[in-house]
Amino acid sequence: MNMRIIYPLVLTFFLLTSCHSEVQLSENTSYTFSENILTINTEGSSYQVLAVDEDIVKVSYSDSITYSNRVYGPILTKVIKAELKQEGDVLVFSTNNVRVEITTDPVNFSFYDKESGLKLQEDKGYHRRDDLTAFSYKLKDDEAIYGTGSRSIPQNRRGYKFQCFNQANYGYGVGADFLNYSVPAFVSSEKYMVLIDNPARAWFDIGKEKKDVLDFASTGGNMAYYFINGQGYDEILSKYGLLTGTQPLPPxxxxxxxxxxxxxxxxxxxxxxxxxxxxxxxxxxxxxxxxxxxxxxxxxxxxxxxxxxxxxxxxxxxxxxxxxxxxxxxxxxxxxxVTRKSKNFEYLSENKLLGLDSAGKTMTMPYFYFGDAGLIxxxxxxxxxxxxxxxxxxxxxxxxxxxxxxxxxxxxxxxxxxxxxxxxxxxxxxxxxxxxxxxxxxxxxxxxxxxxxxxxxxxxxxxxxxxxxxxxxxxxxxxxxxxxxxxxxxxxxxxxxxxxxxxxxxxxxxxxxxxxxxxxxxxxxxxxxxxxxxxxxxxxxxxxxxxxxxxxxxxxxxxxxxxxxxxxxxxxxxxxxxxxxQPMFFAFEEQNFSDKLSDQHMWGEDLLVAPIWKKKSAKRDIVLPEGDWYDFYNYSHVEGGDKITVEVSDD
CATH class of the missing domain: 3.20.20.80 (Glycosidases)
Known part of the structure; x- marks a missing residue:
């Protein structure tokens, strides 16, 4: 049974279940809370906060040149019931499981699990620098960051800076920090996930320039993110599947x-x-x-x-x-x-079904490897x-x-x-x-x-x-x-x-x-x-x-x-x-496996796979989790909880 304990506290606050009229916080800052959506208006800009699940909160920013009204990745969009309190100059937006504290001068967000405490805190929150728009978040001392898509770098991305941009990397090997499939999302060892729903050209800096800051900077695009709360990695990814959909069975x-x-x-x-x-x-x-x-x-x-x-x-x-x-x-x-030589080029170009230039004409790319071409x-x-x-x-x-x-x-x-x-x-x-x-x-x-x-x-x-x-x-x-x-x-x-x-x-x-x-x-x-x-x-x-x-x-x-x-x-x-x-640290979260152990993985819940990664290998070390294990090939029993060494054969 998942029990949640409510502690009676004596506080000075306003409980707002709905506030259709605008409340002035300062000369330049006001807010409304209507139909479970919190809108904070500052000088020339607006923040919006809403929940789509008891563990998923969306934060978006917009102003005269920045938009956040598009939804690309998520399918969970129905707003659920939330509460708002004003505690002095702090706004507290809450679901049954998550508490979001919002300071308003400047606007800054902190996310709490109601049982375990602080999960994530913005550093600068939304800001601009040069021609980039950015969100930045504080990192705790031992916090590890996973995800961000396809990269052949260590599972823990902390200490790395790389582009979040789908780009081919021909003939890559170990150490390639950009590949064809980037995902603007990350999972934390503090048991939360963030999806920044922005497909624009962007960069992650995960504690490289500032060791205690994760920074996402983009060339504009949709400035909205989702905080996903959970008690473990499995729950976090299940919630992410709820938010963005799960993979259907192929044939x-x-x-x-x-x-x-x-x-x-x-x-x-x-x-x-x-x-x-x-x-x-x-x-x-x-x-x-x-x-x-x-x-x-x-x-x-x-x-x-x-x-x-x-x-x-x-x-x-x-x-x-x-x-x-x-x-x-x-x-x-x-x-x-579609190359110019294709039988379909003329039709597609005349009907403006290919990407255009600023003059509204078909843009072709003569340097494209397969020939001068347009793009559907x-x-x-x-x-x-x-x-x-x-x-x-x-x-x-x-x-x-x-x-x-x-x-x-x-x-x-x-x-x-x-x-x-x-x-x-x-x-x-x-x-x-x-x-x-x-x-x-x-x-x-x-x-x-x-x-x-x-x-x-x-x-x-x-x-x-x-x-x-x-x-x-x-x-x-x-x-x-x-x-x-x-x-x-x-x-x-x-x-x-x-x-x-x-x-x-x-x-x-x-x-x-x-x-x-x-x-x-x-x-x-x-x-x-x-x-x-x-x-x-x-x-x-x-x-x-x-x-x-x-x-x-x-x-x-x-x-x-x-x-x-x-x-x-x-x-x-x-x-x-x-x-x-599954990474070992994911599959056996309670055993505190190192995220550096990435040369073996779990295939489902029952098969531990330890590939032979080197050409000349006579032996292979395998780290076994606690429990009873059996050799797949000879069915011999092995007691887990330690490292074992096995002989390597061709087959």
């Missing part, structure tokens, strides 16, 4: 072996790979076709055509059906860029509808899933004009609106089918649309591999439970059979199993030595043996908002 085949490559050049080659994989005894649920399905050239290859190149794919309908009869789904890539204005309803019609046509052809690439967007000039603002203000929400376009139209046109969409970028809340993010164009080397647990677990702590990687590594480096084995073994215990890579090394196991094939086949077969367990994890994630892959 069951999404938990199988999804084979990909950059890229299959033609129908004959794709068919030969599928046939060879099945003949070699490898379970296979999907084949993923990269950009060559709509054009044979890499650069100036008609990106944006979004229709089959009949020269190299003479009968895609037949191919898709043949694969489907073998139990193999077909997935195709798409991008939001995904925020414009007419553009979304056009984009969806391309997907709908291919869905009716038999395409089972989608791979959305370059969706940061990879090239996105700050001064590009979208229907809802400049690119620098809405950049972070682009991938979010893309996945929302598919999800919402699936609900309308294909209500009995579950959406499968891989995406490289999104926003807070993109999980509710079923986005399956991957960690970008990672280097095919040991540093790239070693970066993946930090990335996956950081996304888990950001409310995005399906982060995974290009298994085997994507970029630049040649074949390394041991690396390939270790990466695929690791990927068995990640949300999506998807070997993928550039042409410098094969992504398919059939092109490796027989010994490698035998080892990898065992891993893939294990992935399928775990299907009931993994599918149940997906269901639990949908129901609770809990991550599938």
């Amino acid at each position: 069951i085949w999404a938990f199988g072996n999804l084979q990909s490559r950059f890229g299959y050049r033609n129908q004959q080659q794709t068919d030969s790979v599928v046939t060879a994989m099945l003949n070699a005894g490898f379970p296979l649920d999907a084949i993923i076709i990269d950009i060559y399905w709509f054009g044979e050239e890499l650069q100036d290859g008609y990106m944006g055509n979004l229709s089959w190149d009949k020269k190299n794919w003479p009968n895609p309908d037949s191919m898709i059906k043949v694969f489907a009869d073998k139990g193999v789904k077909t997935i195709t890539v798409s991008e939001p860029f 204005d995904i925020f414009k309803p007419e553009a979304r509808n056009w984009f969806w019609q391309q997907y709908k046509r291919e869905k009716e052809r038999g395409i089972a899933g989608w791979w959305g690439d370059l969706g940061e967007p990879e090239v996105h000039p700050d001064d590009m004009v979208h229907v809802n603002g400049l690119a620098k203000e809405v950049h972070g929400i682009y991938g979010h609106e893309w996945i929302a376009t598919l999800y919402e139209n699936y609900e309308k046109d294909f209500p009995n089918d579950r959406l499968f969409k891989l995406g490289r970028a999104g926003y807070a809340g993109s999980q509710r649309y079923g986005l399956l993010p991957w960690s970008g164009d990672v280097a095919r080397n040991w540093s790239g591999f070693q970066a993946q647990n930090e990335v996956m677990l950081g996304m888990s702590m950001s409310g995005l439970p399906y982060m995974h990687s290009d298994a085997g590594g994507f970029a630049m480096f040649p074949r390394d059979s041991i690396l390939y084995i270790r990466w695929l073994q690791y990927s068995v215990f990640t949300p999506i199993f998807r070997p993928h890579g550039d042409p410098n090394a094969p992504a398919e196991p059939i092109f490796y030595h027989q010994k490698v094939q035998d080892i990898v086949k065992k891993s893939i077969e294990l992935r399928y043996a775990l299907l009931p367990y993994n599918y149940t994890l997906g269901w639990k994630t949908q129901q609770t908002g809990q991550p599938m892959a």
Whole structure:
């Protein structure tokens, strides 16, 4: 039973259940409290405070040049009952669980759990410096900060400064502090979370310049944040799931072996790979076709055509059906860029469905790698509808899933004009609106089918649309591999439970059979199993030595043996908002695990995964939580509560 004790206190205060008339606090500051919303007016500016849950309070700021009236990530918007007290010159806004104390000269917010005390206190609160707008918060001495999206830096972000901006980082490895998927949200060891609902170009400074201050500074955008209270990490992420939505279950085949490559050049080659994989005894649920399905050239290859190149794919309908009869789904890539050479460019440009310049003309980017191109204005309803019609046509052809690439967007000039603002203000929400376009139209046109969409970028809340993010164009080397647990677990702590990687590594480096084995073994215990890579090394196991094939086949077969367990994890994630892959400090919070222990993780509640991160490894140390543990491979019993050392073999 969760008991809350009410202590009778004698205080001098005013209890305001509703105050429609304006109350003057000083010459320049006044407030109203109407319909459970507190509005504080200062000279030329306004703060608004409201609660959407007993543990979730929203604070927003606006003035003549700053807005805060947009809602991007959250879906929980109904205002709940709150109380307001005036205690001298301090306003106290309260729900059943949270108390917010607000000083008014200057305006500053402090957030309390009614049982445990102070959780979060603003430093400067909202302020401007140079051309940036910012919120800043005080950090306690030993406070750790987690989340903020995809980064291959330590789980505790304290001591780091980095951009909060979706941006590709080709060939990255350990230490990459910016990647394709940033999230303007953080979780504290003090058991609270903050979501700053602002997709503009921004930066986090988490105790780097001032060790006791967390600063979020942006190039304008929506200046609103949500304080989320909780008693533990699991409750915090559940509340975050309530606020922004939880991840729906993907189709069951999404938990199988999804084979990909950059890229299959033609129908004959794709068919030969599928046939060879099945003949070699490898379970296979999907084949993923990269950009060559709509054009044979890499650069100036008609990106944006979004229709089959009949020269190299003479009968895609037949191919898709043949694969489907073998139990193999077909997935195709798409991008939001449309090159000038595309058959669709003229129509989209004439109808202003692409991003514009300040003169209202289509803005193209001649420096874009794949050719001079425009960018679909995904925020414009007419553009979304056009984009969806391309997907709908291919869905009716038999395409089972989608791979959305370059969706940061990879090239996105700050001064590009979208229907809802400049690119620098809405950049972070682009991938979010893309996945929302598919999800919402699936609900309308294909209500009995579950959406499968891989995406490289999104926003807070993109999980509710079923986005399956991957960690970008990672280097095919040991540093790239070693970066993946930090990335996956950081996304888990950001409310995005399906982060995974290009298994085997994507970029630049040649074949390394041991690396390939270790990466695929690791990927068995990640949300999506998807070997993928550039042409410098094969992504398919059939092109490796027989010994490698035998080892990898065992891993893939294990992935399928775990299907009931993994599918149940997906269901639990949908129901609770809990991550599938969990940091040790999250899974065993009561045992006070160090957040530095990030080379192992829990896969669900029952499997502790300790990958082999180095090429030459004869032994592996594993830290076991307290309790009874059993070796997965030989079922031997091990008493927990200490570090053990195990022998390492190839398989």
